Amino acid sequence: MTKQTDWPNLADEGHISETDSISLVDLAGLIDWAGIVLGKTGLENPRHEARLLVSYGLGITIEQTLYDQSRQLAEAEFACVLPLIRRRSDREPLAHITGIREFWSLEFGVGVDCLIPRPDSECIVESALDILRYPKSEAHVLDLGTGSGCLLLSVMHERSYVSGIGVDCSYEAVCRARDNSRRLKLNERANFMVGQWGAALERRFDLILCNPPYARAQEINGLMPEVSCYEPHLALDGGADGLSCYRKIAPQLSRLLIPRGMVCIEVGLGQADSVVRLFSKYGLGLHARRTDLGGVERCLVFVCLSSV
Known part of the structure; x- marks a missing residue:
């Protein structure tokens, strides 16, 4: 019995x-x-x-x-x-336990080395695919702060003529992104490198994707335990006002874009207008705003008005 x-x-x-x-x-x-x-x-x-x-x-x-x-x-x-x-x-994240997180209907390997992909970030992919909707012989995309590589690889999965480079300051995150590119059989078109945003790059791109850290430093410990206790603070900490990484990125973008090249960048709640004003100082004009699943302005699209 x-x-x-x-x-x-x-x-x-x-x-x-x-x-x-x-x-x-x-x-x-x-x-x-x-x-x-x-x-x-x-x-x-x-x-x-x-x-x-x-x-x-x-x-x-x-x-x-x-x-x-x-x-x-x-x-x-x-x-x-x-x-x-x-x-x-x-309160260890479910994605860390299983080692997998679905994003854009694709499976990405994740761990303590990078931010877990969020559904809200899919609006960056949607914006990028709109920009790249007309077939071309080739298009070159840069992903700054690539983490798991989910943004770049999702776009490349949908657009066979796209090749790309992902940059992250974390060697462990770059290794993770490379593993995901092999998992998705996109490694022949995707390269990943360690760097401080786009500082070491000398070529220009048609499109730049970016999901920088934008949490206010003093608020990180108050986030849900799955985030504050388990995800890398390097990928979360946007300084006292959440905008410190945008200030580092903004001066580099025009140099990295072809004339009329585009940028799709994620922003936190209530940060959109501040980022628009900042980017306008560096020759980047606002092209579109996109909301996430909760109706929050989450993705800003800019066009390069002047190249340096």
Whole structure:
């Protein structure tokens, strides 16, 4: 006879590491228990995350967790899931646990070396694809602060005539972007290098993409734990007013663009007008504003009015 375990009670007692009395459980019970444990941490959708972690830990699909709920699990299988639930209970990002984040319907490898791609940043890709919507023999794109490479690689995935360079000050992030380019079979058209924005580059580009750090330094510790405790502060810290990186980038852009070349750059909440004024001092005219999924102005598009 199969021994049943009272998962909700086990979770209530806080015995997240207790496995001594476990022999077999069913899949539904494990998901119920994991959802209760994660729910105590304040996650927005704990049951969904529980299902994702169980499927990842057991090496099965999400669909299998739905239609095979009576499946009996051995203690060894529970032991595969337990550390994942513990890590997520500590508010480690789900993407760090699985090592994967979907962006623009593509899978990107992620880790502690770079910012986790956000859905809001897809508006930069949308803006870039609008600019590159007419087929050309070739187009050259620069991605400043490339991180995982998600912006550049997403654009290249949609436009076969695009080649690009991604620059990041972090060697670890550059290695991550290179791995993602190989994962997506785009490495023959994409190059990644370590650098301070565009300072070391001497060529010009048709389009520049950029998602710089724009969080105010004093506000980082107040962000959700997944961000403040686990993501690299180098990729978050925009100085006292959140605009320090824009001040470094702005003087370089006209030198890096062909005449009438374009820039798609991400901005934080309430920063758009300040960035527009700053960029206008360096020969860059505002071409368009684009909002993210929440209706926040998130992407500014500029055109190079003068090259230096």
